[in-house]
Amino acid sequence: MPPKPILRRPLVLAAVMAAMFMIAIEATIVSTAMPQIASRLGDLHLYSWVFSSFLLTQTAATVVFGKLSDLFGRKPVVLVGIAIFLAGSVLCGLAWSMPSLILFRLIQGVGAGAIQPVILTVVGDLYPGQQRGKVQGYLASVWGVSSVLGPMAGGLITEHLGWPWIFWINLPIGLAAAAGFWAFLHESVSAEKPSVDVVGAALFTVAVASLMAALTEVGLSNRGTALAAGGLFVVSAALFVFQERRARDPMMDLQLWARRPIATANAATLLSGMAVIGLTTFLPMYVQGVLNQSALVAGFTLTVMVLGWPVAATVAAKTFHRVGLRRTFVIGAALLPVGAMAFVLLGPNTSPVVAGIGSLVVGLGMGFLSISAIVIIQDSVGWTERGSATASNIFSRNLGSTLGAAVLGGVLNLSLAGRGSGTGGVDFEQVRELLDRPGQAIGDAAVRAALGEALHVTFWAVFGIAVLTLVLALLVPRVKLQPAAGERAAEKEVAAE
Numbered sequence: 001m002p003p004k005p006i007l008r009r010p011l012v013l014a015a016v017m018a019a020m021f022m023i024a025i026e027a028t029i030v031s032t033a034m035p036q037i038a039s040r041l042g043d044l045h046l047y048s049w050v051f052s053s054f055l056l057t058q059t060a061a062t063v064v065f066g067k068l069s070d071l072f073g074r075k076p077v078v079l080v081g082i083a084i085f086l087a088g089s090v091l092c093g094l095a096w097s098m099p100s101l102i103l104f105r106l107i108q109g110v111g112a113g114a115i116q117p118v119i120l121t122v123v124g125d126l127y128p129g130q131q132r133g134k135v136q137g138y139l140a141s142v143w144g145v146s147s148v149l150g151p152m153a154g155g156l157i158t159e160h161l162g163w164p165w166i167f168w169i170n171l172p173i174g175l176a177a178a179a180g181f182w183a184f185l186h187e188s189v190s191a192e193k194p195s196v197d198v199v200g201a202a203l204f205t206v207a208v209a210s211l212m213a214a215l216t217e218v219g220l221s222n223r224g225t226a227l228a229a230g231g232l233f234v235v236s237a238a239l240f241v242f243q244e245r246r247a248r249d250p251m252m253d254l255q256l257w258a259r260r261p262i263a264t265a266n267a268a269t270l271l272s273g274m275a276v277i278g279l280t281t282f283l284p285m286y287v288q289g290v291l292n293q294s295a296l297v298a299g300f301t302l303t304v305m306v307l308g309w310p311v312a313a314t315v316a317a318k319t320f321h322r323v324g325l326r327r328t329f330v331i332g333a334a335l336l337p338v339g340a341m342a343f344v345l346l347g348p349n350t351s352p353v354v355a356g357i358g359s360l361v362v363g364l365g366m367g368f369l370s371i372s373a374i375v376i377i378q379d380s381v382g383w384t385e386r387g388s389a390t391a392s393n394i395f396s397r398n399l400g401s402t403l404g405a406a407v408l409g410g411v412l413n414l415s416l417a418g419r420g421s422g423t424g425g426v427d428f429e430q431v432r433e434l435l436d437r438p439g440q441a442i443g444d445a446a447v448r449a450a451l452g453e454a455l456h457v458t459f460w461a462v463f464g465i466a467v468l469t470l471v472l473a474l475l476v477p478r479v480k481l482q483p484a485a486g487e488r489a490a491e492k493e494v495a496a497e
Helices: 009-041 049-072 076-095 097-128 127-161 170-184 198-219 223-246 254-258 260-289 295-323 324-343 352-378 382-417 429-437 444-474
Strands: none
Touching: 009 049, 009 076, 009 097, 009 127, 009 170, 049 097, 049 198, 049 382, 076 097, 076 170, 076 352, 097 127, 097 382, 127 295, 127 352, 198 223, 198 382, 223 254, 254 260, 254 382, 260 295, 260 324, 260 352, 260 382, 260 444, 295 324, 295 352, 295 382, 324 352, 324 444, 352 382, 382 444
16 A cells, blocks of 8 residues: 655655765865875875775675665665765875775775665655656756865865865765665665675676776776776676576666666666766866866866756656657757766867866756656666666766776877877877966967867767767656655555654
8 A cells, every 4th residue: 555645755855965965076176185185195096996996896886785675675775875975075184195095995886875865766766757757856856966066175175184084074975875864764664584695796797897907007008907807897796697687686686777668767867877977087187288277277168067957857757757768868869968068179279168068068967867867767667676776867877977988098008199189199198287287388379289189089089979879868757756755565564643
């Protein structure tokens, strides 16, 4: 039977937004403080792994904890996730070296991987399809606000309190979120003892972690390490598929992932993640290195994307019950190649306003696409599969970002080496000098021309990925919004008193 009227949903939603803000602001606030952290801890060659380690374990943990929330309920899993994230935050602030910081960021990533899919699943449990769109708009605004506040907060905290506090600031936010879930989120979960596929979870974690490591090392041109990690991925992935076929209750239901709404929406989400990472990684390089603009102007061309994303998500949330989920998804996917075309048209004398317009259009597209994708997936399944389905979408986006960074980074490397640019070989050291001392180094004109042509090839790759995203979006079937909150499996019901 349906759950009794939900009277405390706003309080649960407040806890969800607090937990999401804690995860969302982490990336931007750490990025701002990293130069000072690196100067204190040393080992500058490990700089990128401070970010990669967090994303690695976050991506690997997402699917595992999504499944656990289907087995044991959302509340215990999200509380465990918050506890792990806060423990990692405390340890990060106490780090004494770059390797120790990377280790503690791995712990933080596990907590983030537990929190993000489960809090989105909680929203799917408590709100029917039409209301959920509005709530997803609120959550999208959290990401927008955190992206704007993060750099400023990171700078102020680092300057006045010291870099450890960029991690310790998570403690009051996380404790407040945990208190909200503990007090107001009430679940009725089946007393039947669930079967946990521990072997499958372990193999999946190893497979995803090794894949992410391989992609990261390829991007850093560490071929030996990348090959070793790639070999480990192949072996662990094969063993994982074997295990899932024989497990009584597999950690990953391959049939669930193969359902048309989930498979197509996730595939489009993965490609959209690749396109966005191409924009955020290479557009600032073009604006500074080729258009010879300041870092402030380069940052502005990305800021408009960050602002456009939550605006479009909010608009989509208020209209997709009239326009339709599939149509909203397709509109978002169609905006990606339109925005990406602006980057293809960039030239050495182009105004950075063109780049900003393209970035804004891509942000609008991602707002429409991301919010409709999560609702399509959640409304394609029941309560007992919603955690796994939600996690699959987040996993796809994270994997797309990592895959895009590796693939598009490879395109840029090949182009700079002269295989695509036609200007002769240029290495990253020359590009670094160009970005550090614009207009002053001997031969800047030649390096700038080579960089411009190489990035032009990369932007064509981003455009191609955006077009493929649209093609996959057209394959997504129509999904009806669930008419009432709390359609649960008979054995599991969620109700907030």
